[in-house]
Amino acid sequence: KNEVEQSPQNLTAQEGEFITINCSYSVGISALHWLQQHPGGGIVSLFMLSSGKKKHGRLIATINIQEKHSSLHITASHPRDSAVYICAVRRNNAGNMLTFGGGTRLMVKP
Amino acid sequence: GAGVSQSPSNKVTEKGKDVELRCDPISGHTALYWYRQSLGQGLEFLIYFQGNSAPDKSGLPSDRFSAERTGGSVSTLTIQRTQQEDSAVYLCASSYVGAYEQYFGPGTRLTVT
Numbered sequence: 249k250n251e252v253e254q255s256p257q258n259l260t261a262q263e264g265e266f267i268t269i270n271c272s273y274s275v276g277i278s279a280l281h282w283l284q285q286h287p288g289g290g291i292v293s294l295f296m297l298s299s300g301k302k303k304h305g306r307l308i309a310t311i312n313i314q315e316k317h318s319s320l321h322i323t324a325s326h327p328r329d330s331a332v333y334i335c336a337v338r339r340n341n342a343g344n345m346l347t348f349g350g351g352t353r354l355m356v357k358p
Numbered sequence: 359g360a361g362v363s364q365s366p367s368n369k370v371t372e373k374g375k376d377v378e379l380r381c382d383p384i385s386g387h388t389a390l391y392w393y394r395q396s397l398g399q400g401l402e403f404l405i406y407f408q409g410n411s412a413p414d415k416s417g418l419p420s421d422r423f424s425a426e427r428t429g430g431s432v433s434t435l436t437i438q439r440t441q442q443e444d445s446a447v448y449l450c451a452s453s454y455v456g457a458y459e460q461y462f463g464p465g466t467r468l469t470v471t
Contacts, residue, residue: 281459281460283462289447289464289465289467290462290464290465291449291451291462292462293459293460293461293462296459334400334401336401343406343414344389344391344406344408344414344453345403345406345414345416345417346391346393346401346403346460347403348400348401348402348403349400350400351400
């Protein structure tokens with residue numbers, strides 16, 4: 249079993265819909281990252297979380313340390329949100345190495 | 359300011375040849391990371407440099423892979439005797455010391471024929 253699991257693997261939504269992507273992990277962590285990878289391949293860091301909730305524009309990320317679970321929400325989704333969203337964790341006692349989930353491929357249709 | 363840059367953007371090489379991939383981190387970033395993304399696979403960590411400390415090489419898949427970072431800035435990832443399974447996008451990222459947010463380069467797409 250992978251240490252970081254994301255669901256769903258693929259997601260298609262209509263423009264305007266509220267989207268949730270989930271990430272569960274099985275190891276102790278010091279931080280969790282959400283990354284966005286566009287079709288051209290470029291990766292952008294969206295959030296880094298160690299507790300609670302963060303919001304940036306239409307994106308919201310939450311983490312529950314006790315349940316080892318994080319969610320990424322997109323409100324009022326738009327076709328430009330179409331990308332692969334990747335969850336990555338920084339494991340305790342593993343330095344700065346990131347362990348990645350398999351990604352969620354999101355397509356938002358107009 | 360300038361982001362992380364990588365070169366070449368694409369590299370096609372024959373099996374058995376050696377390749378060098380270059381990463382220029384953001385100026386002032388002392389931490390540098392190499393990752394690999396194989397087709398249809400997720401990202402995997404390869405190696406991490408932090409300042410003058412010994413690099414964390416725990417993610418390198420075999421002894422054919424090596425990396426160096428000269429002068430605390432530019433890094434080169436070298437793959438010797440390339441194999442077809444080495445075909446992937448190789449991504450470099452950098453960050454400030456002690457900071458968690460990493461800034462990714464555009465990647466080098468390596469194809470081994």
